[in-house]
Amino acid sequence: MSSCAVILAGGQASRMGGGDKGRLMLGGRSLIDRVIERISPQVGAIVLSANGDLTRFDDLGLPVVADSIPDHAGPLAGILAGMDWASEHGHDWLITVAADTPFFPMDMVERLSGYDNPVVLAATPDPEFGMRRQPTFGRWHVEQRHDLRSALNMGVRKIRQWAEAQDEVLVVFDNADFFNINTPEDLAWAEQHLA
Template sequence: MQSGDVVATTRPFGVILAGGLASRMGGGDKALIELAGMPMLGHVIARLAPQVAGLALNANGDPGRFAAFGLKVLADPVPGHPGPLAGVLAAMDCAAREGARHIVTAAADTPFLPTDLVIRLMAGAQAAAAPIALAATASGLHPTFGLWPVSLRDDLRQALGAGTRKVGAWALDQGAVRVPFDTTLLDPFFNVNTPQDLAEARARLTGDTT
């Protein structure tokens, strides 16, 4: 990796990861579930789009179901729903075609993601001279929220071909730095996995926390 590839100095290309199967929500697309008057994906886009140079969506199946959002839809480049690491590779491949050198990824089921996610990941990577920066809180690592250099895409493709599936483990093997985020008032990485989570997210967005 060349030294110029290590640290992002301009706004990266953003990709929202929505390639998973919503088994605990009864199947279907979590990203399209209505949440306070708009699909959950709309909340994620509203928070991430101002932070990035361009934005795409990683999702499998018929891309037409996301047409209303006006985003390029990227399918996993590896068959069999191998998980979000394949979405990271899809993002890297897309960014390379766009001429971008870095990407930022975020999960599609996190309607409260930080509005300063990108600038803090960039600062963390710069401070540590690390190739990858991953969000972390007191509860642990949030590896789907990361800043990644496109120059690692061939390494990632090889790792996926060899059976690697864990995002955090692969990133840490590449020298990723953990970037801490505060959750004192609100966990910005709260993700909607169950009907109970959905009810909590709706309550937060409407101000009804009773």
């Protein structure tokens, strides 16, 4: 059962002043380069999910897919685009990672692959809620794409809402594994963490 990964890079980065967050520099390298380096050994192929002028990612040497659902429908639309690409290229499973989260574990795919459920999401401990989903980090069976497309066309936008209906399983990781960079302060923290 082969798997590929989609790097979700379609966000609008409003809290960083716009642009591609994955292009932000951390320790002399872009976030997206760090994400590619981490996910490459874990999967058989990688595709990038983005919107707008897709040629701006030509330098990465990866296939790039745009949302098939209009009006910036969020990460679920990027997951669907990745599922469609994975299906077309003979992959049974899609792994999702975010372009703005450079510290996810090197054994993440292995740990997510221990279940046959159609949706397996990473989660982290949360003192208030017990567990917090990391919804852009997961393993998705590509056969679910038809259900996902229907849900998106009916207005579903929250990953949690759709995943819960798919008999999801949560796999617990450490909090620091999924630190995502949304603000200049986050980037400063990441620089310190890297050091």
